[in-house]
Amino acid sequence: MPTLPHEHRHIRSLGVERPNEPYFFGYDEGPAGDGQVRLDLMFTGLSAGTELTFMKGTNPYLHSRWDDWQGVFVPGEPSARFPVNFMGYMEVGRVIDSRAHGFARGDVVATTFGHKTGHTADPARDLLLTMPEGIDPMLGIFVAQMGPIAANGILHADAEQFGAAVPYLGAGVEGRPVLVWGGGTVGLFCALFARQGGASDIVVVDPSPWRQDLARRMGFDAMGEDEAWRHAKSRWHHKVGGRGADVVFQTRARSESLNLALRALRPQGTVIDLAFYQGGLDCTRLGEEFHHNGLAIRCAQINRMPRQLAHAWDQRRLAQETLHLLADEGELIREHMITHVVPYDDAPGFLRHLLTDRPEFLQIVFAHE
Secondary structure (H helix, E strand, C coil): CCCCCCCCEEEEEEEEEECCEEEEEEEEECCCCCCCEEEEEEEEEECHHHHHHHHHCCCHHHCEEEECCCCEEEECCCCCCCCECCCCCCEEEEEEEECCCCCCCCCEEEECCCCECEEEECCCCCCCEECCCCCCHHHHHHCCCHHHHHHHHHHHHHHHHHCCCCCCCCCCCCCCEEEEECCCHHHHHHHHHHHHHCCCEEEEECCCHHHHHHHHHCCCEEECHHHHHHHHHHHCEECCCEECEEEEEECCCCHHHHHHHHHCEEEEEEEEECCCCCCCCCCCCCCCHHHHCCCEEEECCCCCCCHHHCCCCCHHHHHHHHHHHHHHHHHHHHHHCEEEEEEHHHHHHHHHHHHHHCCCCCEEEEECC
């Protein structure tokens, strides 16, 4: 029988028992307290680039500790160990009990609480966004984290152009040609935000023909990596500023991709880098195009807004921009970007399938309705 809002309940959490072994952990949770909101899981999205590193045992937190005060990783002092009981940050839940103003039973909210069957949230500390009518609730997996990651990349490009005076998201790419390096979820969201911002030309770059075809079906030009930098140099030229892209959004976690992204830029252009190079950058070359063309690399991660804009922009505002994008492009995203919807109970077996069989995929959703 369903759990009543005021009762204790058992929560299942998808994690990793040991390398290559996903597992459902469990714990008991009490009822919501004053100011809290109790949620039942509807959908949770897999962030494959991060979470499969826990499956493989390669995640840096398994081998080092992040020292927040110094801003460095301390080797030999792991922050995480097996078993890893909790993963995930792309969730949609239904409110089953609310002791907080602004949330009612039955509301569908986008938030981040991991691959858990339920969660008790505190709106004073957690980011909770009620999903508007008319947007597929499944698309809420993108609202609190994944969409804002891409939007923050666009915001960094805006800051490069306008400094602290950015008039709106995407102003820095309006009327300008851009490359989006990587046709995964983050890359395609960057492309969508760039299109919404009015970029003159957008090319999605990926070595996978399957991902190139998917990008084309979403209305973008697409090509391989070597072809892309040549395209930028031959097609995009400026009387004063030389040849190449004004900005490249780099989302592929490979040294070779960063090198080619730099090669594609016009002189004094910028790579907005959203990739996490867990294997290091041993093949990166900064003595060639980077030096001779006066290029820039700007790291853009969700927990770091551009410094000059931090007073005006935060994750909630980026999440609201994501909701605006979903209102315009939601049907396209649902049709092309969510490639697998898997029952939550089947998640461990599906993760094993990803590791052993390596199927083509983009965004995977575990459904708990």
